Amino acid sequence: MAQGQPVIVLPEGTNRILGRDAQRNNILAGKVLAETVRTTLGPKGMDKMLVDGLGDIVVTNDGVTILKEMDIEHPAAKMLVEVAKTQEDEVGDGTTTAVIIAGELLKKSESLLDMDIHPTIVAMGYRQAAEKAQEILDDISIDDVGGDTLIKVAMTAMTGKGTEKAREPLAKLVVDAVTQVAEDEKVDTDHIKIEKKDGAIVEDSELIQGVIIDKERVHPGMPKSLKNAKIALLNSPLEVKETEVDAEIRITDPAQMTAFIQQEETMVKDMVNKIVDSGANVLFAQKGIDDLAQHYLAKAGVLAVRRVKKSDIEKLAKATGATVISNLDDLSLDDLGDAGSVEEKKVSGEDMIFVENAKEAKSVTLLVRGSTKHVVDEIERAIDDAIGVVAATVEDGKVVAGGGAPEIEIAKKLNDFADSISGREQLAVKAFAESLEVVPKTLAENAGLDSIDSLVDLRAAHEKSAYMGLDVFSGGVTDMKEAGVIEPKRVKKQAIQSASEAAEMILRIDDVIASTSTPAPDMGGMDPSMGGMPPMM
Structure with missing residues (x-):
């Protein structure tokens, strides 16, 4: 072979991004995606209007629906969409939570990488923190699951999803439907059919025994x-x-x-x-x-x-x-x-x-009504989420408080746990703890409250009780267990698990090789504050 002759391994036109550039690129994609759905979180979250190539409109604040409807091309962003889809399939709710936690984990990892901490160490720290978080979640979960609890769980899942005025009657319909199809504490949600028809008010929705x-x-x-x-x-x-x-x-x-x-x-x-x-x-x-x-x-x-x-x-x-x-x-x-x-x-x-x-009557139908097609579509998505969480509660028999309470408690205990770890993983565990606080912080921001004041109040309240969460309607800190704002433990368990696994996987990537047919995942010219998605289209 002639001296100095180049060795061509990859075909001409292949795009390749190496090392820190690849990591920054992937982290930025994750941050932008999380930023896009972030404003939809919580009872006071805003909606997104998505228009496809044919002019069809979807108006929703359901995280997984937004991500499915968006035409995303960036490979790292696609991995976060998978997190939302898994969350939807496993539990039916908490898709936005899972994505924003994953986005925040990536954001915090950036400052750790800048401190010259190896990505593998960060990933190992995140894994340790995720395992500890599951243990803490077990400790703070509530076992009391009666009919009243199921209605509260359904109402919490439907809050802020266009069903406000008919939340209670719809929650009762969902609980009746799930308890009827439940067999030996197992619920096959396929046996609950949702049939939707516009042209009537939400309160006209009914449960058909058949x-x-x-x-x-x-x-x-x-x-x-x-x-x-x-x-x-x-x-x-x-x-x-x-x-x-x-x-x-x-x-x-x-x-x-x-x-x-x-x-x-x-x-x-x-x-x-x-x-x-x-x-x-x-x-x-x-x-x-x-x-x-x-x-x-x-x-x-x-x-x-x-x-x-x-x-x-x-x-x-x-x-x-x-x-x-x-x-x-x-x-x-x-x-x-x-x-x-x-x-x-x-x-x-x-x-x-x-x-x-x-x-x-082991198969029932919910006839969902709404004034227009878009309204009835969004109510159907809310009911779908409610069915998922009620089914998860019936099967597991464990719930946690809502309103950001579990995230603050896990963050507090993870910080204590971090002090017991030697080595650089300690910094990753602390970053994981801080990342979880993005949930109450976002709830406060979306409700127009001061996120820093809310976080400080929540941390102080958690010295006394693990159930203190943010009441976005009053703006204060309240006992969520007493207020009836509760979610299945499975929602939080799955969200933390899948978010940390996705973040670990993205962090370990140091080389992105894209074939000629795939455009390079260029993030230049993107404005995250505008939810800027041009390079993902």
């Missing part, structure tokens, strides 16, 4: 409502099957044509007879229903609905005790489900099928 299907009868001759319904669920089409392979039928005589059509009709009639003979008077089909079959079903007085979503068929099976049938030959009385009534009702100008007073 399932609502956003469809209408397939034939106007069918009955509109039936009592003591026997329900058949079919996941195959109710029509004459076509041959599996390409086939050609040659007809040489008009009489053969007539016989062929009659044969098809007979086959369809046989199918309908099998349904009627089983004793079913309601049919929900996942696939299509032939026009002729619709006619025969209407004549037999069967209420039929076609092209029902698979998820709805599963919910109907859970609610009514019916078995989903693939082959009509197998249909018998034992496979049918029971419901007190099946009725087609008009809701906001559209027909919907209400399957009520179901036998099992």
Whole structure:
């Protein structure tokens, strides 16, 4: 090889950022993302309006919805979006908290890196602090979980999410729904269906003991409502099957044509007879229903609905005790489900099928109402969060105080813990403790209070009680346990865990290699104070 000839390892045009530049770049991306959602935290948080390429509008203050709707391209920022998504999947609430804690951990790590502390040491300190934080969280959690507690948890989750005036009735609906589908202290939230319709006030929302299907009868001759319904669920089409392979039928005589059509009709009639003979008077089909079959079903007085979503068929099976049938030959009385009534009702100008007073009632539907589409969408997101936190509380049986109380208590105990550690990790543990204080600090800022005064008052109050939090409505420090502002322990546990793991992972990156098709993650020209997102678009 000739002397001094360059060795080309990466393809031409590859963008590469090394060492401290890569770390600063990633930390800045995390800080900007946290700054973007920060103003939405708490009861007095503001909303964001997001407009996509098609002009569709989303108005929300739900952290994960904002991050999902934003078109983010920076790789480190994408990692923080994953934190929010995990938080949403695991608990359903606390997405904004998780992201701002992760952003603050990255921000504090910057000053540690400037002091020439190695990123691995910072990451190790953060890991130690996160483990200790979980222990402290166990110590300050409250075991008392009754029906009243569940309503308080639901109301806390919905505060500041556009449901203010109907918070209490909605919280009661959510608690009723969760307790009904709970089995052996396990809650499958898939069995709670949320159906939304605009054109009414929030207070008109109701809980249906069964399932609502956003469809209408397939034939106007069918009955509109039936009592003591026997329900058949079919996941195959109710029509004459076509041959599996390409086939050609040659007809040489008009009489053969007539016989062929009659044969098809007979086959369809046989199918309908099998349904009627089983004793079913309601049919929900996942696939299509032939026009002729619709006619025969209407004549037999069967209420039929076609092209029902698979998820709805599963919910109907859970609610009514019916078995989903693939082959009509197998249909018998034992496979049918029971419901007190099946009725087609008009809701906001559209027909919907209400399957009520179901036998099992292990699947329920929340019919959410609101004045406009955007209002009802935001209420649905609030109810979704409330269902998640109530389910987590039912399963774990442990709650913590809200209003920034656990963060202040954990920060206080972590500072004591840091003094017992030798070495540079001590500084990282102290930085972790300070980072957690971003939650009460942000709550105060969003409520228009002085964040420094609020933090000082909270720290002083925590010398006496671990449940003292910030009351953003009065501006003072209050016992959150007494005030009924409580959250599931799982929300805080998951937020601290995922935020610290994401921060550790980002800190350990010292080389960003982007392929030619990916634009370099350039953060220049970004104004974090404006929530500046240009380089992330």
